[in-house]
Amino acid sequence: MDMEKAVSALNNPIRRQILHWLKDRSNFPPALPEHKDAEGVCVGYIQEKAGLSQSTISAYMNALKQVGFVEAERHGQWTFYYRNEEKIQEFLNAMSNELSIS
Amino acid sequence: MDMEKAVSALNNPIRRQILHWLKDRSNFPPALPEHKDAEGVCVGYIQEKAGLSQSTISAYMNALKQVGFVEAERHGQWTFYYRNEEKIQEFLNAMSNELSIS
């Protein structure tokens, strides 16, 4: 866990918000019938909800992916992003260790 | 807890390191006899350990103080900084809530 990159990825309210939204699929419009089997949420839905440009959201999701907080899965033309709960917990533990425990 | 400012204050390896060092007074040179009663560590010691300029450390400590992670106490010409464990724990809990719990 690269704490440098991890904290940096979280040092943005929208990226933190997206991570939070991804906790619950119902924060987004229902999946299309052909995507019922795909895990996660496509970039377009995240973009719409966040209200930022497509390129910005794509970069944001990449930043979150680089540190492992989310994973990406391609299904056709769509990329679906979903949380990596282990990595998120790992970060919280590392942060707790770094700040609290001597 | 202003998460915006809090994460921003932690988005710097030296500031995180300082918070960690402050966990244990023995990370710094022993206190002068006339400071035996003062809680915390003076700016000069922190500066020396961090290896950055005096003005930078002063600004860093102020950033940490603004979000409540440390508190400051003046004793004569010295300012002593020490951790606010409650606020740090409050931040860790808030972070955990924001990231993990839906």
Place this chain on the structure above:
DNA sequence: TCTATATATCGAGATATTACGATATATAGA
């Protein structure tokens, strides 16, 4: 193959952060 759609990447201007040296302020002691 051609077109439409979804996403990724690129380049850039605006803004924020970093870290410094210079200077100001506060206090202790002569």
Place this chain on the structure above:
DNA sequence: TCTATATATCGTAATATCTCGATATATAGA
């Protein structure tokens, strides 16, 4: 009051981040 020391504040150049629009790439379907 004058000087020395500790810390705070100011002005700054360098660097990083934010966010966009334009463009490139990937895939599905006609």
